[in-house]
Amino acid sequence: MKVLASYATAFALLGLAAHAHADARSDYYQRAAQRDTAAFHALDVNHDGVVERSEIIGDNDFGPRFRDMDRNDDGIVTEAELALYMRERYGVDAPSANQATMAVQHLAAAPSP
């Protein structure tokens, strides 16, 4: 009877762990989407609402993924293309502008190595 109880406890704990894992993953993807959105706006140096190939030169985060994001291959990533990329890659919708701002503030607040 005691053994059975420990099994039940173990299964309950496993269940909790799996649940926490799923939460951590969705949280990770949510933050990744926020980071990408923040990076998109930071890289748009001429503020025309799109990121061109010339604006991502030297960027090691956005740069390598630029081609994946640029769906119609016109050398420009629009906000719609970014949203599509994030939905497919992370399974999340584009975060609100407010959340993106918070991500930027978080990055700015991070201590430098």
Ligand SMILES: [Ca+2]
């Ligand atoms: Ca631009």
Ligand SMILES: [Ca+2]
């Ligand atoms: Ca494009």
